[in-house]
Amino acid sequence: MQNSDPATSAAFDKARTGLWVSLQKHLAAVYAAEAAFLKAVAFADAFPFSPAAVEEGQLANYQQRRAALRDLFTDETTQLETLTRAIRTKSYSEDEKKQLYLLILGYIDIAGSVFALLSTHVPARLPKDEELEGTAERFERVRKFSRLNVKGLASLLQSTK
16 A cells, blocks of 8 residues: 655655665675676686685685675675664555565575575585674575565465464
């Protein structure tokens, strides 16, 4: 149900457009990090790869690009958490909020496929990274929360009957 107040509608349109533009900029950064990471790991034919079979300079470049992608993952997850909190507290209608969560979900699906490289394109022996695991858990919580808000609590209650 849309708000009939023109000022509220204009404010929502501005927020939706702002979110769309912001997500496009974030996707550009994610795509750039993905391209740099994939270029840095181009030496590997299969994963996990053996670090002993890689030249020192290639391995250092890989580690640098992996760290950059990991840091971006952490930053993006923090920003997504902030966005979902902000949407939840706004006085938009439920349908308007769903539109915003749908935009976020589209971004999460695309970015998530890039950030998955941190788990798939790895050396044979990779030390445990608790911060990365924590970020992945937070990212998944934001994804689930956004999906829940798109689907709506009422539809979940109906599906359990």
